[in-house]
Amino acid sequence: MWKNIVLPAFCVGAIAAFFVPAQGVDWLVWLGVLLLVLGFIFYKINQLSWFVLALVAVLLGASYSAIRTQSALSRQWQAAAESTEFHIKITGLPEQNGQGRTRFIAQATAADGRRYRLLFQDYQPREWRVGEHWRVKARVRAPIDMRNAVGFDRQAWALANGVDGMATVGKTRFRLPEHSWAGINGIRAQMVQNWQNVSMVYPQGAALMKALSVGDDSALSAAVWAALRPLGLNHLISISGLHITLIALLAAWISKKIMRLGKMPRRPRVYALAVAWLAAVVYTGLAGFEVPALRSLLMLSVFSWSWWRRGQFSNWQIWWTALAAVLLYQPMAVLAVGFWLSFGLVGALLWVLSFRLPETGERGFWQHRIIVLKQATRAQWAATLIGGVATIYLFGLLPIFSPVVNAFAIPFFSWILTPLALLASAVPSDTLKWLAAGLGEWTIHLLIILGNYLPEAEFAHVPMPLFLLAILGSLILLLPMGLRLKPLSIMMLAAFSLYQPPPVSGSLNATVYDVGQGLSVLIQTPTKNILYDTGTAAAAEFALLPNLRAAGVDELDTLILSHHDDDHDGGFPSLQKNIKIKQIYAGQPEFYPHAQLCVGNWTVDDVRFEFFRLPENLQIHSKDNELSCVLRVSHKGQALLITGDISSATEAQFIEQYGKNLHANVLILAHHGSKSSNSSAWLRAVSPQVGVASSGLGNAFRHPSADVVRRLAALQIQLLRTDLHGGMVFYFTEQGVKYRLLAQDKFWWQSKPF
Incomplete structure (x- = not known):
């Protein structure tokens, strides 16, 4: 009974606990209705005891997940960012990228005795070693980042990986005499060091070998990652579950061959299984026993154990057992x-x-091969269909040629590159390292070429019910007869893949995306999409582009780049590569191809766009910030004003030049809310109802400034902050301006919006 009822029910409860909303009781009502219906059904079939047992298991799973997660949340660094002195012990493998920046995991003890597991970053080219103890001063912030409708969720990532906070090391550090046993990470560090000479000639080849052997992918360039995405090969550039499984199979195959050379033991299958499992443990250790690799090892361990106890468990019982084991270890x-x-x-x-x-009957050599080929084809079709639906929903992208590329890449990476990387890392032979790095360099070169030419399809973000229907349709389609519902399942998949979000409601909407310490605003009319700034390169990849895809924006009529500063135009290369841009305006057009200076005005869909600009004689000696494009967007008496990074001195000049024409209902505060901007005179001239500070949580500049917050409060101007509230969308109508948060619906474990 426990295999068929308790384990599935426990897993369902443990998973469902993470989808309880932070507010509202609707979920309680629906849960009560569901339990009543299930109770009635089980009562009618005289199986009430099974129902009670399942209910207890569900509640136990939910409670276990909630308790473990609440404990992890209590250990995390709180939202306020501050510089603190720590005694740190480096426990993770330090990884250094091509720009000299180093990141590593360390156990940090604060002055008050509290301990944290922090992800440290050092922007200076300094050496750090596993097991070393240091006294450092670091600026620590909570593991919370950008929040929009979709995109990367740092808090979810931190909880899943056991990280309590993000820290940036200061300039000074003091080495302490203690030195802890480096363990497996010491071996990993030595293996990384062994590739140093080769990396001078084959930088990306050696980086690939390090990624496959010890999970250190920090040296792979941005061009490599950009090429891997349209190929659907990101999962291969790490110590993944696939690699761990295949290395185990390879170890089992080698052990069988060795056993056949001598006297065959009494139970050869058990010996082969033990060797395979040990190989998987060692390879997981080379990944630093990180949570994703441990999750894969747990899955493999359960499958190995059940295979050893062959006949006592069905395939689905094994699957539920593996799922329960992972959830018990790390819910x-x-x-x-x-x-x-x-x-x-x-x-x-x-x-x-x-x-x-x-299939029954006698099997000859070719018949056996045909059966294996049929099973492999079915498995590939299932993985492609289910994986494709999941990829579209999670990322809004579908690498079209991924199944074909993976069909060749998986065997090549798993059976050739990964064993070669391990062998070259373990054997003290420079010749083997040069051979492996050379092959890796050739592989990376080929992947970059393919990635630059092979397309990927983009999709809008579909609602959850439509995604669940698509999964149901996929499962029906995979059945031999499809329950005679295959036409219906195809319609479900078509509705999922062709979904488009509703058109822009009203004549003018403005979405201020949460791009951390940066700025990006999407202005939409019924027929046009205008984007003001892109945020940093990282913000564009992890926040802006996913949200543009989710909104169905695959083309920009106008891109406005306020000025040449990384937190405003850093995402331009990514944006230019992924989205068609018809027209570019810029405060410093000389830095962008085919860009025009921010001057003039135009009207579209009854919405007026105006650039405000100082006379040329006042701009000759201006700094970059003062050259920012100032854009006013108005519709039937309501207006939005965006000012880039101009200072209070430039604001004063604008007041003198434009006066009452500056009025706007919504003001994007200049320079992320810096006290050197947003003067009281400027706020009175604009007279907004709402001021928006686009800044990063716990940013080092302490934006928005406390002075600016007081100025806004004194003038009774509502302050909205992306660092606390996440992204937000404003609706401009004749009746006024309304807004809503992009992430207003959150789960109980999420901190942002605050």
Whole structure:
């Protein structure tokens, strides 16, 4: 009974706990209705005891997840960012990228005795070693970042990986005499060091070998990652569950060959299984026993144990047992995308093979190969279909040629590159390292070429019910007969893939995206999409582009780049590569191809766009910030004003030149709310109802400034902050301006919006 009822119910409860909303009781009503319906059904079939047992298991799973997660939240660094002195012990492998920046995991003890597991970053080219103890002063912030409708959720990532905070090391550090046993990470560090000479000639080849052997992918360039995405190969550039499984299979195969050379032991299968499992443990150790790799090892351990106890468990019982083991070890793994992809794809393979009768009769050599080919084809089809639906929903992208590329890349990476990387890292042979790095460099070069030419499809973000229907349609389509519902399942998938968000409501909407310490505003009319600034390169990749795709924006009529500063135009290269841009305006057009100076005005869809600019004689000696494009957008008496990074001196000049024409209902505060801007005179001249500070949580500049906050309060101007509230959208109508937060619906474990 426990295999069929308790384990599935426990897993359902443990997973469902993470989807309880922070506010509202609607979920309680629906849960009560569901339990009443289930109770009535089980009562009618005289199985009430099973229902009670399942209910207890569900509640136990939910309670376990809630308790473990609440404990992890209590250990995390709080939202306020501050510089603090720590005694740190480096426990993770220090990884250094091409720009000299180093990141590492360390156990940090604060002056008050509290301990944290922090992800440190050092922007100076200094050496750090596993096991070393240091006294450092670091600026620490909570593991919370940008919040929009979609995009990367740092808090979910931190919980899933056991990280309590993000820290930036200061300039000074003091080495302490203690030195802890480096353990497996010391071995990893030595293996990384062994590739140093080779990396001078084959930088990306050596970086690939380090990624495959010890999970250190920090030296791979941005061009490599950009090329891997349209190929759907990101999962191969790490010590993933796939690699761990295949290395285990390779170890088992080698052990069988060795056993056949001598006297065959009594139970060869047990010996091969033990060797495979040990190989998986060692390879997981080379990944630093990080949570994703440990999750894969737990899955493999359960499958190995059940295979050893062959005949006592069905395939689905094994799957539920593996899921329960992972949830018991780390319930927050539910918050990781890899968790869903791993178990989802394995579940899809079980689904497609479970409903087919085994082929009987005598099998010759070719008949056996044909059966294996059929199973492999079905498995590939299931993985492609379910994985494609999940990828579209999670990322808004679909690498079109991913199945074909993976069909060749998975065997090549798993059977050739990964064993070669491990062998070259372990054997003290420079010749082997040069050979491996050279092959890796050639591989990276080929992948970059393919990635630059092979397309990927973009999709709008679909509602959850439509995604669940698409999964249901996929499962029906994978059945041999499809329950005679295959036409309906195809319609479900078509509705999912062709979904488009509703058109812009009203004549003017403005979305202020949360891009951290930066700025990006999407202005939409019924027929036009205008983007003001892009945020940093990282913000564009992790926040801006996913949200533009989610909103169905695949083309920009106008891109406005306020001035040449990384937090305003850093995402321009990514944006230019991924989205068609018809026209570019810029405060410093000389830095962008085919850009025009921010001058003039135009009207579209009854919405007026105006650039405000100082006379040329006042701009000759201006700094970059003062050259920012100042844009006013108005519709039927309501207006939005965006000012880039201008200072209070420039604000005074604008007041003198434009006067009452500056009025706006919504003001994007200049320079993220800096006290050197947003003067009281400027705020009175604009006279907004709402001021928006686009700044990063715990930013080093302390934006928005306390002085600016007081000025806004004194003038009774409502302050909205992306660092606390996340992204937000404003609706401009004849009746006034309304707004809503992009992430207003949150789960109980999420801190932002505050």
